[in-house]
Amino acid sequence: MTRDIPRLLQAIADDVRPLLDQGDVASYIPALARVPRRQFGIAVATVGGEVYGAGDSERRFSIQSLSKMYALALALQREGDALWQRVGREPSGTPFNSLVQLERERGVPRNPFVNAGALVVTDVLCRRYLQPERAVLELIHRLLGDTTVSIDAEVARSERAHSDRNAAIAHFMRSFGNLHGDVGAVLDAYCAQCAVAMSCSELARASLFLAADGVQPRGARVVDALAARRIGALMLTCGAYDASGDLAWRIGLPIKTGVGGGIVALVPGRLCVCAWAPGLDANGNSIAAAAAIERFAAAIGASIFAGEPSRD
Ligand code: DON
Numbered sequence: 001m002t003r004d005i006p007r008l009l010q011a012i013a014d015d016v017r018p019l020l021d022q023g024d025v026a027s028y029i030p031a032l033a034r035v036p037r038r039q040f041g042i043a044v045a046t047v048g049g050e051v052y053g054a055g056d057s058e059r060r061f062s063i064q065s066l067s068k069m070y071a072l073a074l075a076l077q078r079e080g081d082a083l084w085q086r087v088g089r090e091p092s093g094t095p096f097n098s099l100v101q102l103e104r105e106r107g108v109p110r111n112p113f114v115n116a117g118a119l120v121v122t123d124v125l126c127r128r129y130l131q132p133e134r135a136v137l138e139l140i141h142r143l144l145g146d147t148t149v150s151i152d153a154e155v156a157r158s159e160r161a162h163s164d165r166n167a168a169i170a171h172f173m174r175s176f177g178n179l180h181g182d183v184g185a186v187l188d189a190y191c192a193q194c195a196v197a198m199s200c201s202e203l204a205r206a207s208l209f210l211a212a213d214g215v216q217p218r219g220a221r222v223v224d225a226l227a228a229r230r231i232g233a234l235m236l237t238c239g240a241y242d243a244s245g246d247l248a249w250r251i252g253l254p255i256k257t258g259v260g261g262g263i264v265a266l267v268p269g270r271l272c273v274c275a276w277a278p279g280l281d282a283n284g285n286s287i288a289a290a291a292a293i294e295r296f297a298a299a300i301g302a303s304i305f306a307g308e309p310s311r312d
Pocket of ligand 1: 191285
């Protein structure tokens with residue numbers, strides 16, 4: 001099967017090319033508005049250690065909300081289940097940067113992937129680390145066995161200078177007592193963490209522990225098996241915000257999306273695939289990357305709902 005992956009990835013890159021003109025780049029972060037739209041990469045990393053790519057699979061881009069997978073893993077490592085007293089585990093059915101549920105639900109975000117939930121996760125990391133964004137970056141370095149990945153300072157500055165909505169969310173949660181630290185410090189760390197730049201092949205490799213019961217292949221345990229499975233469950237139900245249901249229906253795999261145009265998907269026990277194209281749909285999810293991962297999963301028959309009928 002793996003012999004055919006390079007050819008499959010190239011065929012997918014060719015197939016999705018017409019989609020690259022669709023959608024809009026994330027212009028609410030000015031530094032991302034300048035990213036050329038006609039780019040596409042896809043990469044697969046297997047738990048056995050193979051890595052395959054096509055298109056711009058080695059070009060680094062802004063990981064944005066993909067960082068929420070690594071920040072959550074780190075927060076669960078440090079805080080354990082106590083985190084769930086401050087963040088829920090339900091899909092929101094609202095955009096990633098929405099405030100509407102917070103008032104009714106007394107400052108407790110629906111899940112750790114909407115911005116409100118990720119800000120609570122960052123608040124936890126701010127308590128645990130002097131430089132929380134460095135802690136997220138160092139986790140990524142350990143996962144990759146490589147320290148060249150870095151934070152794009154211009155993207156971090158650009159988002160921080162336009163972070164009124166996240167600031168509103170953070171202050172609002174603080175008014176309910178669900179954000180403990182200084183709002184400015186939480187926003188600094190959050191924007192820096194979102195501004196990490198990685199390629200599809202780096203993202204596919206760095207996310208393998210989530211497809212391997214919490215152990216990074218050829219590396220150390222990152223989170224316990226149950227926590228890894230639960231992060232996967234949250235990715236399936238909440239990883240693409242108000243499009244999570246549709247993408248679970250189309251792809252059938254845990255995924256996480258980011259407004260940089262990246263999407264990571266897990267095939268538990270086997271591999272991770274990451275696709276990237278900057279053009280986003282109205283929910284902030286990459287149009288071509290979603291189509292590419294849908295096509296990849298269908299071609300290799302991967303779905304967490306696939307199964308042999310049992311004999312008993
Ligand atoms: O907080 C924000 O709005 C961005 N730094 C991240 C949002 C994001 O990537 C949502 N994903 N589709």
